[in-house]
Amino acid sequence: MVFNTGAALLDAIVLAVVSRESQGTYGYKITQDVRQVLEVSESTLYPVLRRLQKDQCLEVYDMQFDGRNRRYYKVTDRGMAQLNLYREEWKVYSKKISEIFEGGVTA
Amino acid sequence: MNRIEFMLELAALLQDVPVEERTDAMQYYNDYFDAAGEENEQKVISELESPKKVAEKLKAGLDGRSDLGGAFTENGYQDFQFDSRKMPVSGEYPYEQSRSEERGTYENERHNRTAKVILLAAIILIGAPIVIPLVIAIIGVIFGVVIGIVAAVAGIGMGTIAILISGIFTAGVGIVHMFTAVGEGLLVSGIGLLLTAVGLLGSMAVLWVILKVVPFLFQGAVNICRKILQRGVRR
Numbered sequence: 001m002v003f004n005t006g007a008a009l010l011d012a013i014v015l016a017v018v019s020r021e022s023q024g025t026y027g028y029k030i031t032q033d034v035r036q037v038l039e040v041s042e043s044t045l046y047p048v049l050r051r052l053q054k055d056q057c058l059e060v061y062d063m064q065f066d067g068r069n070r071r072y073y074k075v076t077d078r079g080m081a082q083l084n085l086y087r088e089e090w091k092v093y094s095k096k097i098s099e100i101f102e103g104g105v106t107a
Numbered sequence: 108m109n110r111i112e113f114m115l116e117l118a119a120l121l122q123d124v125p126v127e128e129r130t131d132a133m134q135y136y137n138d139y140f141d142a143a144g145e146e147n148e149q150k151v152i153s154e155l156e157s158p159k160k161v162a163e164k165l166k167a168g169l170d171g172r173s174d175l176g177g178a179f180t181e182n183g184y185q186d187f188q189f190d191s192r193k194m195p196v197s198g199e200y201p202y203e204q205s206r207s208e209e210r211g212t213y214e215n216e217r218h219n220r221t222a223k224v225i226l227l228a229a230i231i232l233i234g235a236p237i238v239i240p241l242v243i244a245i246i247g248v249i250f251g252v253v254i255g256i257v258a259a260v261a262g263i264g265m266g267t268i269a270i271l272i273s274g275i276f277t278a279g280v281g282i283v284h285m286f287t288a289v290g291e292g293l294l295v296s297g298i299g300l301l302l303t304a305v306g307l308l309g310s311m312a313v314l315w316v317i318l319k320v321v322p323f324l325f326q327g328a329v330n331i332c333r334k335i336l337q338r339g340v341r342r
Contacts, residue, residue: 026138026142027135027138027139027142028138028139028142028143029142031139041154041155041156041160041164042151042154042155043155043156043160043161043164043165044164046132046135046136046161046164046165046168047164047165047167047168047169048168049135050128050131050132050135050165050168051168066141068141069138070138070141070142071134071135071138
């Protein structure tokens with residue numbers, strides 16, 4: 001991809017991915033889902049998840065799966081509010097960019 | 108590199124981050140390998156690139172820098188982005204309840220983990236001065252016994268060969284003497300032949316011991332050592 005993905009955009013994408021699962025989802029799945037739309041290295045996601053957790057946008061809980069504990073991430077109310085802000089911002093931002101791109105003279 | 112090597116190296120690289128961050132990250136990547144499944148182990152390792160890379164990103168995240176790789180390192184753009192992140196949600200938001208719930212489970216986990224760490228540290232600190240010399244001593248004793256047996260076998264072997272040689276020599280001398288003194292000559296060559304027979308029998312017995320018993324003993328000793336070392340490592 002030629003465009004950079006900033007921290008805020010990555011936060012927004014991760015929050016959106018996690019918010020799709022009402023029961024929460026786990027690290028491996030989050031990574032696979034994000035990687036479907038974005039070229040990020042697998043090692044990038046953990047720091048993002050950890051930061052969102054510290055910012056109380058995500059909460060974690062452990063649940064048994066296949067006899068092992070698996071850590072699940074879930075979007076908090078605060079996280080949802082943050083995600084909605086991102087959605088609005090993105091709408092405005094992407095609209096402006098699109099207008100500039102499409103409004104120019106095309107060769 | 109396999110999963111275990113990866114995790115061990117990562118743990119070593121994260122020695123300088125707070126314990127809480129380290130255990131959290133270790134658990135995350137352990138979960139990650141579990142979720143990916145054994146068949147994807149190599150794929151995960153190659154996509155994570157290296158423990159060094161994972162550790163670097165993690166530390167960058169802790170420092171508040173967001174290092175998203177090559178594409179992102181241009182012209183200080185990242186700082187601007189990071190600072191300008193809008194956080195509309197302030198303290199009065201009604202998440203207080205869920206937060207305290209979360210804190211409850213979190214606290215429990217932390218206690219659990221702390222206890223485990225302390226236990227592990229205690230085992231290493233108290234156990235090591237006893238266990239390590241003990242293991243070395245046991246291995247030493249086993250090697251001593253093996254070397255003793257080998258030396259004894261070698262000694263007996265030399266002895267029987269010496270008897271064999273002296274028997275042949277005596278028989279030869281007896282045969283020479285038969286021409287001058289028939290009786291003495293017969294006696295001496297008789298003794299010589301007897302010694303030769305004893306020597307031959309003895310050397311064959313020793314040869315058998317060397318070929319059959321010694322490899323068996325070595326195998327046994329090696330097995331015992333391996334068991335001790337494995338148990339030591341597992342602990």
